[in-house]
Amino acid sequence: MKSEIKLLSGAMVMLGLSTSALVVLPYLQVHDAPPSPGLKPYTRAELRGREVYIANGCLYCHSQQPRARAMAPDAARGWGRATVAGDYAYDAPHLLGTMRTGPDLMNIGVRQPSAQWQLGHLYQPRAYVPGSIMPSYPFLFDTKAQAEAGDVVLQLPPGHAPAGQVVVARPEALDLVKYLQSLDRSYPVLPARAAAGPAPQGDRRAVQ
Numbered sequence: 514m515k516s517e518i519k520l521l522s523g524a525m526v527m528l529g530l531s532t533s534a535l536v537v538l539p540y541l542q543v544h545d546a547p548p549s550p551g552l553k554p555y556t557r558a559e560l561r562g563r564e565v566y567i568a569n570g571c572l573y574c575h576s577q578q579p580r581a582r583a584m585a586p587d588a589a590r591g592w593g594r595a596t597v598a599g600d601y602a603y604d605a606p607h608l609l610g611t612m613r614t615g616p617d618l619m620n621i622g623v624r625q626p627s628a629q630w631q632l633g634h635l636y637q638p639r640a641y642v643p644g645s646i647m648p649s650y651p652f653l654f655d656t657k658a659q660a661e662a663g664d665v666v667l668q669l670p671p672g673h674a675p676a677g678q679v680v681v682a683r684p685e686a687l688d689l690v691k692y693l694q695s696l697d698r699s700y701p702v703l704p705a706r707a708a709a710g711p712a713p714q715g716d717r718r719a720v721q
């Protein structure tokens with residue numbers, strides 16, 4: 514009986530310690546991180562696009578968290594600098610992701626700003642990247658015999674549009690691409706702030 518109590522209280526202590534280290538301390542450190550100075554709030558269209566991103570499970574294959582140079586070659590892959598808490602100030606819920614079946618998308622807006630490429634790639638990834646295992650999302654598009662006024666018509670590589678028809682982006686696809694284009698965390702963060710001149714008063718860390 515005595516050893517059972519020891520075992521249980523030991524387990525509770527371990528649970529308490531790990532909850533503090535993994536949940537409570539990180540929360541205290543970053544829960545009120547202000548937006549990074551270069552970060553723009555999402556527009557309404559971008560927020561709608563973010564919902565489309567969530568609804569279609571993009572985050573099951575794509576992360577949004579380039580890691581530091583010391584931890585992974587993400588910068589060498591062209592995915593940008595390591596993100597900081599302030600880069601996610603407008604992300605609720607955040608879409609960090611845990612899987613990288615496809616590339617990290619935190620800076621896809623810098624890497625691939627072309628709306629036509631993004632739309633076409635969503636319609637048929639294999640039209641742009643032969644052998645891609647990314648699913649196609651044809652339900653975000655309409656096929657029509659003829660485009661109407663105001664339609665955004667896809668300029669697909671030859672052979673990928675249905676014969677005699679045009680492929681037109683639905684509003685969900687346009688919003689999703691606006692969201693992808695907004696994924697740009699390429700502005701400088703900590704090192705540039707230190708180089709920008711004297712630290713604001715009261716920031717003791719910078720004065721020491």
Ligand code: HEC
Pocket residue numbers: 565566569570571572573574575614615616618621624625638639642645646647648650689693
């Ligand atoms: C089953 C996994 C999977 C899912 C789900 C998925 N992707 Fe992908 N994605 C990939 C792979 C693999 C690649 C790399 C090959 C390619 O470019 O097609 C990729 C590439 C991309 C790229 C180009 C990245 C670059 O660096 O060139 C974008 C943009 C993208 N995906 C967006 C999306 C969006 C938006 C969704 C949701 C609508 C989505 N993906 C869903 C696997 C996936």
